[in-house]
Amino acid sequence: MRSLDELHLSPSVLDARFWPLSSSRLFSVKSFFLALSQSSGSPQDFPSKFVWNSQVPFKVKSFVWLVAHKKVNTNDMLQVRRPYKALSPDICILCMKHGESTDHLFLHCSLTIGLWYKLFQLAKMDWVPPRSISDMMSIKFKGFGTSKRGIVLWQAASIALIRVVWWERNARIFQDKARNSEFLWDSIVFLASLWAFCSKAFKGNPLNVIQLDWIAVCTP
Incomplete structure (x- = not known):
């Protein structure tokens, strides 16, 4: 204008x-x-480095791209796109308290936020949840240090958490299966360790060693 x-x-x-x-x-x-x-007043930059520079499978990067843009089929989006497919638009299947949206499901849900706190406690960092999952991806946390391994593993762990939460959400809706937070955390650790193991940064490091102590394998 x-x-x-x-x-x-x-x-x-x-x-x-x-x-x-x-x-x-x-x-x-x-x-x-x-x-x-x-131009001035342009929207916040997309967290491209967090998504596209991460050492995870491309299909997972594509999924996280959708999450950052709030394009995944959470119940609030289904209400807009296909209302007849939204099972319970006012209920999050993970916490059964709040409506399901991208920011709630992947960041503010009581189950999800517990997993985020566990990740930050492992990195010995204090953490205040940001406003949105996109903000979460844009903030440059130094969870496992600034080394190449530290950056690769932190990105892998954060993305694994997002991926596991989505799997759990779908399992509860479509398969009527619910796993506790301990099982989900173990899944996150395995998935992030596997992706790190397949990256060049961790070449020569056995998978079981990476799983055992993230802090130690990221220390120069």
Whole structure:
């Protein structure tokens, strides 16, 4: 709208169509994206390094990308997209107290937040839950140190937590199976350790050693 305010129309000049954001005067998505990203008041940057630089399978990165954009089929989204498929829009299947949304399910649910606290306690860090799961991904926590291994394992552990919570949510809805927080934590530890084991940063480190002590394997 600010750009439109600067335009001055003249009835004596013939109309012509061109795109001023590109040297070719032709529209391109790239030039439009750059203009939006450089404008003042643009939305918060997507946590691209957390998602795409993580050493996890690509399908998991794609899932976390959906979580960050709040595009996963939580009950609040199903109410908008397909209301007849939302089983209990006002109930989170994990805590049975609050409505299910992306931020609640992956961050503020009592079961999920307990897992996050356990991860931060392991890293010996005090933690206050941020407003959204996207903010959680954007904050640069130094959970396991600033070494390459520390960064890789912290990202893997955080993403494993998000993935395991989603698995548990689906298991309770579609299979009527519920696991306790201890089982979920063990699943997170195994999954994060497996992804780290497959990365170049942990080359030569046995999987059982990585699982045993995250802090020790990340210490230079």
